[in-house]
Amino acid sequence: MFDFMKKQHYYIKQIIATDTHSVRHPVLRPGKPIESCFFDGDNLDTTIHFGIYDTILIGVCSILKKRNPNFTALTQYQLRGMAVLKPYQGLGVGKELITYCDSFLKKKHADLIWCNAREIAVDFYKKNGYHIIGNSFHIKNIGPHFTMKKNLTQ
Ligand SMILES: CC(C)(COP(=O)(O)OP(=O)(O)OC[C@H]1O[C@@H](n2cnc3c(N)ncnc32)[C@H](O)[C@@H]1OP(=O)(O)O)[C@@H](O)C(=O)NCCC(=O)NCCS
Numbered sequence: 368m369f370d371f372m373k374k375q376h377y378y379i380k381q382i383i384a385t386d387t388h389s390v391r392h393p394v395l396r397p398g399k400p401i402e403s404c405f406f407d408g409d410n411l412d413t414t415i416h417f418g419i420y421d422t423i424l425i426g427v428c429s430i431l432k433k434r435n436p437n438f439t440a441l442t443q444y445q446l447r448g449m450a451v452l453k454p455y456q457g458l459g460v461g462k463e464l465i466t467y468c469d470s471f472l473k474k475k476h477a478d479l480i481w482c483n484a485r486e487i488a489v490d491f492y493k494k495n496g497y498h499i500i501g502n503s504f505h506i507k508n509i510g511p512h513f514t515m516k517k518n519l520t521q
Contacts, residue, residue: 372459375421379467382418384409387427387448390418394450406447408433415471416448419464426451426460430468430480437500438516440478447482465495473519481516489513 388404396403406429408414413432418424433445446468451460472480484492486503493499497515506512 372463377419377421377425377460377463379417379419379463382416382424382427384414384416384429386418386424387416387429389424390427390450390452391448394452395448417464417467417471419451419460419467421455425455426464428464428468430472435481435514435516437514438479438481440518440520442475442477443479443481444472444477445482446480449482449488461491462495469496469517469519477519479516479518479520481514483512484515485509486511486513489515 384405387409388401391404392399392401408431409416409429411431414429416427416429419426428449429447430444431447432443434443435445446465449461449464451464468480481500482492482497483506484497489499492515495517497517499513499515501514503511503513
């Protein structure tokens with residue numbers, strides 16, 4: 368995995384909400400209308416979108432300044448729309464994006480990042496320092512999810 372990332376001239380940069388659609392659509396909302404890729408809060412001033420590029424955009428994620436009432440931490444961000452194009456999955460691309468978000472948020476003195484993880488992605492988040500909080504719940508048209516969180520203060 369790491370050999371691939373070392374060999375590629377990839378880079379991560381901040382992007383705008385609509386840029387995420389070329390990855391969100393095939394990976395997270397295949398076969399659904401493009402409007403299904405518009406997420407609440409996408410265009411808020413406090414929302415940040417990141418893209419990771421090889422020669423093309425290959426992965427995206429978004430962080431929203433949003434408190435989860437289950438957590439007491441003061442400054443919380445929600446990770447959303449974590450997606451890597453299929454041919455690039457399992458090569459360390461998602462890990463690079465998560466690591467980038469963590470250091471970005473630590474610089475902003477954020478306390479915690481959380482997400483609603485698809486059941487199939489739970490182990491990916493666990494490997495990247497997230498823990499499950501509570502029981503699974505169902506999101507309509509998508510499937511079972513778990514809320515997961517990671518403290519950023521340690
Ligand atoms: C989930 C996803 C973002 C992970 O990105 P990725 O680039 O494929 O993951 P990485 O290659 O960086 O994997 C990092 C580690 O997590 C593991 N991992 C990745 N995806 C996994 C999965 N779905 N289940 C279990 N482990 C997974 C990898 O094996 C790797 O482990 P290692 O460090 O021990 O080798 C990507 O596979 C994806 O877009 N999947 C489809 C959409 C999706 O489910 N998004 C999450 C919505 S909540």
